[in-house]
Amino acid sequence: MKSRVADVIVEYLVAAGVTRVYGIAGDSLNAFTENFRRRTDIRWVNTRHEEAAAFAAGAEAQLTGRLSACAGSCGPGNLHLINGLFDANRSRSPVVAIASQIPSSEIGTNYFQETHPEYLFRDCSVYCGVVSEPGQVGSIMSIAIQSSLGRRGVSVVVVPGDIAWAEAEAADPPDFSGAYPVTTPPVEDVRRAAELLNAAGKITIFAGAGCSGAHDELVSVAAKLKAPIVHTLRGKEYAEYDNPYDVGLTGLLGFSSGYYAMMDSDVLLILGADFPYRQFYPTRAKIVQVDIRREQIGRRVRVDVGIVGDVKAFLQALIPLIRDKVDDKHLHASLEHYRNVRESLDKHAAIGDGKPPIRPQYLAKLVDELASDDAIITCDVGTPTLWAARYIRMNGKRRLLGSFTHGSMANALPQAIGAQLSHPDRQVVSLSGDGGLSMLLGELLTLVQHDLPVKVIVFNNSALSYVELEMKAEGLLPYGTELKNPNFATLAQSVGMAGVRAEQPADLRKALSDTLNAKGPALLDVVVNRNELVTPPKLTLKELTGFGLYLIKAVLNGQGDEVIDLAKSNLFDTRF
Ligand SMILES: Cc1ncc(C[n+]2csc(CCOP(=O)(O)OP(=O)(O)O)c2C)c(N)n1
Numbered sequence: 275m276k277s278r279v280a281d282v283i284v285e286y287l288v289a290a291g292v293t294r295v296y297g298i299a300g301d302s303l304n305a306f307t308e309n310f311r312r313r314t315d316i317r318w319v320n321t322r323h324e325e326a327a328a329f330a331a332g333a334e335a336q337l338t339g340r341l342s343a344c345a346g347s348c349g350p351g352n353l354h355l356i357n358g359l360f361d362a363n364r365s366r367s368p369v370v371a372i373a374s375q376i377p378s379s380e381i382g383t384n385y386f387q388e389t390h391p392e393y394l395f396r397d398c399s400v401y402c403g404v405v406s407e408p409g410q411v412g413s414i415m416s417i418a419i420q421s422s423l424g425r426r427g428v429s430v431v432v433v434p435g436d437i438a439w440a441e442a443e444a445a446d447p448p449d450f451s452g453a454y455p456v457t458t459p460p461v462e463d464v465r466r467a468a469e470l471l472n473a474a475g476k477i478t479i480f481a482g483a484g485c486s487g488a489h490d491e492l493v494s495v496a497a498k499l500k501a502p503i504v505h506t507l508r509g510k511e512y513a514e515y516d517n518p519y520d521v522g523l524t525g526l527l528g529f530s531s532g533y534y535a536m537m538d539s540d541v542l543l544i545l546g547a548d549f550p551y552r553q554f555y556p557t558r559a560k561i562v563q564v565d566i567r568r569e570q571i572g573r574r575v576r577v578d579v580g581i582v583g584d585v586k587a588f589l590q591a592l593i594p595l596i597r598d599k600v601d602d603k604h605l606h607a608s609l610e611h612y613r614n615v616r617e618s619l620d621k622h623a624a625i626g627d628g629k630p631p632i633r634p635q636y637l638a639k640l641v642d643e644l645a646s647d648d649a650i651i652t653c654d655v656g657t658p659t660l661w662a663a664r665y666i667r668m669n670g671k672r673r674l675l676g677s678f679t680h681g682s683m684a685n686a687l688p689q690a691i692g693a694q695l696s697h698p699d700r701q702v703v704s705l706s707g708d709g710g711l712s713m714l715l716g717e718l719l720t721l722v723q724h725d726l727p728v729k730v731i732v733f734n735n736s737a738l739s740y741v742e743l744e745m746k747a748e749g750l751l752p753y754g755t756e757l758k759n760p761n762f763a764t765l766a767q768s769v770g771m772a773g774v775r776a777e778q779p780a781d782l783r784k785a786l787s788d789t790l791n792a793k794g795p796a797l798l799d800v801v802v803n804r805n806e807l808v809t810p811p812k813l814t815l816k817e818l819t820g821f822g823l824y825l826i827k828a829v830l831n832g833q834g835d836e837v838i839d840l841a842k843s844n845l846f847d848t849r850f
């Protein structure tokens with residue numbers, strides 16, 4: 275096959291199933307955009323910020339499990355991709371990023387816009403290759419695509435603008451369609467796990483994103499072991515639904531039922547979870563950890579039996595080796611605890627006394643109630659993630675995306691763009707913070723330009739509220755967290771979207787339902803309570819002291835009103 279380097283790159287992407295490339299055009303990308311202009315089997319989707327392009331590609335890959343792509347022009351253009359690529363790489367999304375480069379003859383001369391992408395992208399990719407000579411393009415593309423698919427991460431292909439135009443002879447793309455292999459753990463390892471579990475008293479299962487596709491086996495093992503199942507945020511999609519053993523999340527956003535089910539266990543069975551907060555792991559329990567990536571075994575907590583393999587394959591092998599446990603006291607205590615937590619959560623999500631501001635919990639609960647059965651919901655880092663974790667229920671069809679591993683603000687709207695383009699027939703809802711939305715505000719224009727019917731729900735609390743919570747927990751007075759916002763609904767209208775603002779609790783249900791049922795892109799600006807304080811499932815003495823300190827400082831500084839506000843928002847009552 276003889277064509278230009280850019281044509282070969284696109285040909286390889288198409289052969290790997292890529293149907294759109296997100297990005298922003300630029301001189302050094304001209305050979306690519308010229309190619310897209312002529313083709314019908316792959317589409318160029320321009321965003322307003324390259325970071326959004328990377329988030330959109332990452333979301334698409336996470337939702338479909340297939341390869342997706344984005345591109346940035348030389349220097350600042352591809353620098354802007356970086357944060358979104360970090361998120362994609364850390365959430366194991368197969369994404370190929372094309373990073374075009376300054377003319378090859380100028381590299382190393384401190385030329386206009388010169389950067390060195392092969393260094394810059396090293397930490398956010400599984401592979402980074404430079405096409406420095408046209409003859410390399412076929413093999414670099416093969417390695418990039420196979421690395422991305424095989425290691426589930428980001429591959430970056432760096433191409434100087436002149437090389438992209440150069441003629442190249444490349445082999446036809448190889449077959450990229452091979453499915454993921456199943457890694458079956460050795461029988462001997464499964465037997466060691468079974469022996470420990472058969473001899474154990476209280477067993478708890480901790481389920482992460484590695485439980486994808488293993489729902490039924492997970493529930494069967496919990497039934498045999500009489501084990502409550504705690505999950506991570508990324509495990510929520512796979513472990514929460516149709517699961518009588520579910521006792522919720524643990525962690526900073528989690529519930530005390532999840533926390534104590536783990537802390538009280540004699541054996542903790544960790545399945546495909548790489549939860550990073552060490553203080554939430556039990557110190558006395560024996561630990562069995564199953565993970566497809568050997569390097570993850572034992573990196574958070576000391577492990578007694580470490581098993582390398584797919585969770586589903588492990589559970590299938592385990593089931594015949596474990597005995598039905600009779601003692602179910604631990605399970606029942608954990609389930610009872612979870613019931614109480616849920617009751618309390620639901621109480622906080624009631625409409626309240628009818629006076630503004632609207633409770634964010636009420637908004638989240640209504641989204642859960644009114645969003646369609648197979649909605650794809652994205653949530654911004656900040657309190658929208660917290661409310662989504664607590665109130666958006668999974669059912670095996672819904673999807674929930676966030677920046678759960680990288681923790682970047684402003685993820686929800688660009689992820690919704692990737693979700694809607696790859697799933698045109700599904701309802702896509704972005705739960706945006708006012709800080710998050712304004713960070714990549716230009717992406718509202720992307721919705722309008724591409725007529726993407728995404729529903730943007732803004733938790734408008736005029737603050738970087740989550741950071742305020744963290745400051746208060748440290749005994750600090752909130753500072754630098756105030757946001758002076760426009761009316762986001764009229765702002766949306768002015769760019770050509772439907773826009774509604776809700777300030778009164780009584781109006782919210784109709785406003786939300788109208789927004790969700792709107793035909794095109796629509797935004798609902800909801801003025802929510804800024805001082806809705808949420809505390810982790812267990813406060814350390816330091817944090818408790820921190821809140822106490824904050825309260826004293828707030829009073830001494832004449833911010834007593836806020837303290838009263840906080841008290842009204844059930845400061846101490848929200849401790850789960
Ligand atoms: C890119 C980035 N900058 C800063 C932070 C730190 N941070 C975490 S949550 C948050 C506040 C988010 O504010 P907003 O979107 O308004 O959501 P809220 O918590 O107020 O609901 C900030 C600043 C971050 N996680 N990512």
Ligand SMILES: [Mg+2]
Nearest residue numbers: 708709737739
């Ligand atoms: Mg906010």
